[in-house]
Amino acid sequence: MEHFDVIIIGAGPAGSCAGAMLAQAGKRVLCLEKQHFPRFSIGESLLPHCMEFLTAAGMTSALQQQAESLGFQFKNGAAFLKNDIRTAFDFTDKFSPGPGTTFQVKRAAFDKLLADAAAEQGLQIRYGVTVQHCDHLQAQQAVxxxxxxxxxxxQLSAGxxxxxxGFGRVLPRLLxxxxxxxxxxxxxxxxxxxDNISDGRFDRNKILITVHSSLSDVWFWLIPFSDGTASLGVVGKQQRFDSALSATDNLWQHIRQTPELAELLAQATPVNEVQTLTGYSANVRTLHGNNFALLGNAGEFLDPVFSSGVTIALRSAAMAVPLVLRQLNGDTPDWEAQYSKPLRKGIDTFRTFVTAWYDGRFQDVIFSEKRQAKITAMISAILAGYAWDQANPYVAEPERRLNVLRELCLDVD
Structure with missing residues (x-):
């Protein structure tokens, strides 16, 4: 039986970055990936906070060098559109310190780039391997x-x-x-x-989030890439979709019902088939155990509306690696206090804003003309991924602050 210091399940962004950081520390690390790269995935609009973790994993140089050739698009913010009301957030004008720009990426190429960069740093990756069973988690090693x-x-063993x-959620299912x-x-x-977009108001440096003309809980993402293509999607409650229609017809029917977006995409042509994902939000009883921890979507996934998935995944990897190293060196880190609770604080900040988006409170804030510049910078920081910055009042008290801000935006006494 081969033994490794750490075995990582999944070679997506969290797995590759965790593997690279562990390999940098001199550990023998194996990554098991069920699929072969490149492979299609969504979650293509990164947040600037991601760049800090990619830098820690030694991957920003490869990303910047290959971005143009891979069609990755420079990103500096997010734009919103609702019934011809337009607004935008500039991530370089934000409350929290840290990078203010990032990329919009084609995940097939992006994930392969990260995996290859991790392999160059010493991470062993085996593709086409499926984990069937996990045992001995209460002992000194897992099998x-x-x-x-x-x-x-x-069989393989690891400390x-x-x-x-990710969405495969291997250990949550097995355990x-x-x-x-x-x-x-x-x-x-x-x-x-x-996309063939010629409208001068469309900013390719920003993701565009459009609200359906008559259904405020239905929204669209439009993520432009530098080669003239874009990622396009519609999200809503399952009952908003006609089960008698194909995924393609459901997508374009919603677009036709939203004239501003329909006009913007009048010349668009498909590059690949429309896919469907249903019931993607998930949660778990715990993010850790004696010899294991869950990263990113394997632990919890909220919603794609603010592109938080990759940020949470990378943040979880960066938080877990130092604790893994301590445990391998004979220490007993408090995973609940040092990993689960602080990680969930940021996730809960995103959760507050996602919930408020769908019930309309955050939409009232986003599309208001009454936001002060200082407040806009605080909101911009969260949209840029800095949901763990407790110095930001909208992170420290997201629910209360958001409710007060919405009242101010609506002039409600």
């Missing part, structure tokens, strides 16, 4: 039973397991950790297009 594409099974399997999300079941229909 994984895995299978390859020839259905050959074998610690990091689950970065019965899954909990239902308290978010309503929502559906997304999405694809890549050649």
């Amino acid at each position: 994984l039973t895995v299978s390859d594409e020839n259905n050959s099974q074998y 610690f397991i990091l689950d970065a399997s 019965d950790l899954e909990l239902p999300s308290d978010f309503p079941v929502r559906q997304a229909c999405f694809c890549h297009i050649r």
Whole structure:
């Protein structure tokens, strides 16, 4: 049985960055990935906070060098559109310190770039491997039973397991950790297009989030890339979609019902088939155990509306690695106090704003002309991913502050 210091499940952004940082520390690390890269994935609009973690993992140089050739788009903010009301947030004008720009990426190429960069730093990656069973988590090491594409099974052991399997949620399924999300079941229909946009008001340096003309809980993402293509998707409660229609018809029917977006995309042509994802929000009983921890979407996923998924994934990797190193060196870190609770604080900040987006409170703030510049900078920081900055009043007290701000924006006494 091969033994490793750490085995990571999943070679997405969280797995690759955690693997790179552990390899930098001299640990013997193996990453198991079920698929082969490149492979399609959504979550293409990064937040500037991500850049701090990519730098720590030694990956920003490769990203910056290859961004143009891979069609990645420079990103400096987010734009919003609702019934011809337009507004935007500039992430370089924000309350929290840290990078203010990032990229909008094609995840197939982006994930492969990160995995290759991690491999160059010493991370071993085996593709086409599925984890079938996990055992001995109460002992000094964990044992994984895995299978390859020839259905050959074998076992691997490690001092610690990091689950970065994303929506695959390997350990939550195997260890019965899954909990239902308290978010309503929502559906997304999405694809890549050649956008052919000529409207001068469209800023390719920003993601565009458009609210449906008559259904305020339905929204669209439009993420432009530098090669003239874009990622396009619609999100709403499952009942907002017609089960008798195809994913393609559901997507374009909603777009036709939203004239401003329909006009913007009048010349768009599809690049690939429209896909559907339903019931993507998830939660777990715990983010850690004796010999394991869950990273990113494997632990909890909220909603795509503010592109928080990759940021949470990378933040979780950066927080977990120092604790893994301490544990491997014989220390006993307090995973609940030093990982789970602080990680969830930022997730809960995002949760507050996601919930307020769908019930309309945050939309009232975003589309208000009465926001002060200082307040806008605080909101911009959260939209840029800095949801853990306790110096920001809207992070320290998100619910109360947001409710007060909404009243001010509406002039409610």
